[in-house]
Amino acid sequence: MSAQNVQPYDLLVVGAGPAGSAAALAALQAAPAARVALVDRAAFPRDKACGDGLTWSAAATLRELGVSEVLRDAFPIDGFTITAPAGAPRLSSTLPRSAYLLPRRVLDARLAAAAVAHGAELLRARVRRLAVEDGYVLVDERWRARVVVGADGAGSSVRASIGLGAHPRRQTGLAIRGYGPGRPGQGGLDVRFIPGRLWPAYGWAFHSDTFTNVGVGTFDVTTCPTRLTLVEALHAQFGDAAVDPASLSGRLLPLSSGGPRLGLGRVLLVGDAAALVDPLTGEGVHTALISGMLAGRAAVAAPGAALPAYRHAMQVRLGRRLRRLRWAATGYRHRRAVTALVVAGAHNRGLASTITGLAMGGAPGTVGHLG
Numbered sequence: 001m002s003a004q005n006v007q008p009y010d011l012l013v014v015g016a017g018p019a020g021s022a023a024a025l026a027a028l029q030a031a032p033a034a035r036v037a038l039v040d041r042a043a044f045p046r047d048k049a050c051g052d053g054l055t056w057s058a059a060a061t062l063r064e065l066g067v068s069e070v071l072r073d074a075f076p077i078d079g080f081t082i083t084a085p086a087g088a089p090r091l092s093s094t095l096p097r098s099a100y101l102l103p104r105r106v107l108d109a110r111l112a113a114a115a116v117a118h119g120a121e122l123l124r125a126r127v128r129r130l131a132v133e134d135g136y137v138l139v140d141e142r143w144r145a146r147v148v149v150g151a152d153g154a155g156s157s158v159r160a161s162i163g164l165g166a167h168p169r170r171q172t173g174l175a176i177r178g179y180g181p182g183r184p185g186q187g188g189l190d191v192r193f194i195p196g197r198l199w200p201a202y203g204w205a206f207h208s209d210t211f212t213n214v215g216v217g218t219f220d221v222t223t224c225p226t227r228l229t230l231v232e233a234l235h236a237q238f239g240d241a242a243v244d245p246a247s248l249s250g251r252l253l254p255l256s257s258g259g260p261r262l263g264l265g266r267v268l269l270v271g272d273a274a275a276l277v278d279p280l281t282g283e284g285v286h287t288a289l290i291s292g293m294l295a296g297r298a299a300v301a302a303p304g305a306a307l308p309a310y311r312h313a314m315q316v317r318l319g320r321r322l323r324r325l326r327w328a329a330t331g332y333r334h335r336r337a338v339t340a341l342v343v344a345g346a347h348n349r350g351l352a353s354t355i356t357g358l359a360m361g362g363a364p365g366t367v368g369h370l371g
């Protein structure tokens, strides 16, 4: 049957990661009778290269979406250590509130299941092409939708098919992670800045009782990182973590400092597809959830004006934070500035708590500028 003969979807979401599931959930919470499809090329549960860390803001957005139970057995992260690029000194602190560690294989499957429980249809297909026809978006000449949300991650096909092009390379990172055994009773986050030719770069080890998530990331792919250089850096920093080589997996990080792109016409972009990864930490689940939630609401509230409504909601919610991060990302390129910050933070509690707050998602933003 051709797409013209079938009932159109009110919203079709491409990609069922955190951004896509949040979009489907929020749309169905706002309009329970809406016809919503969530299309992913993978079968769930599926792995996703990630540090598996969830900040305060990510946890708060899960609460806002009414799905806090997805964190039911997440491992609480209550303390961290940051080592300056030159090795010592170290900034160690406890967190006033827990962050969480939950494998994406588990988190994403639970979020997609929550969207289905609210009425979304979860379909398995790789989306390749979009076209606009008679006020509808035609998806692979197979489905029609009033609004499409592109939540298909870094290297988004939806973004390419609406002609918004690739993200600037200097504002794109690359990170790789692997899993090692847990350290019962020694949970926490160990961050180590990595000087040398991958700079700006850092490595992390999230320790839980049952597993350790270890990784390294560079925040500028014009340093020409390869899988080999990243794996070597990982072993140099965390050689004792006994990482299973089969678990190593990497992905690009489209950083928000390169300018988020929120869509075109009836196609809205969210999460990594919109380039919303934090340029200081590489964290992207928080903004994936928020952007997905706001896009989902806008899509069902006013299908013909969904993009301006989504843009406005993003300005209000994240504009100020994204502008601050863009500014801070410039300083991040200077190794001495990062060392000075870690040294100062090691001796100044107020500064340490400001750094922690920023890394955990910061205060809600006010009006700013988004692309």
Ligand SMILES: Cc1cc2nc3c(=O)[nH]c(=O)nc-3n(C[C@H](O)[C@H](O)[C@H](O)COP(=O)(O)OP(=O)(O)OC[C@H]3O[C@@H](n4cnc5c(N)ncnc54)[C@H](O)[C@@H]3O)c2cc1C
Binding pocket: 014, 015, 016, 017, 018, 019, 020, 039, 040, 041, 042, 048, 049, 050, 051, 052, 053, 054, 055, 058, 125, 126, 127, 128, 151, 152, 153, 154, 156, 157, 174, 175, 176, 177, 215, 249, 250, 251, 252, 253, 270, 271, 272, 273, 277, 282, 283, 284, 285, 286, 288
């Ligand atoms: C190594 C590494 C470590 C990281 N660590 C952290 C961390 O600790 N904390 C954090 O918050 N962030 C972290 N991030 C960033 C975070 O993983 C991303 O920002 C986040 O996954 C973005 O979510 P998303 O829903 O936009 O995209 P994704 O999670 O990438 O989901 C995209 C979905 O789209 C599907 N898809 C793709 N193409 C198509 C297509 N053509 N058709 C149909 N389906 C498609 C995919 O199968 C996938 O399910 C890390 C990233 C990396 C690479």
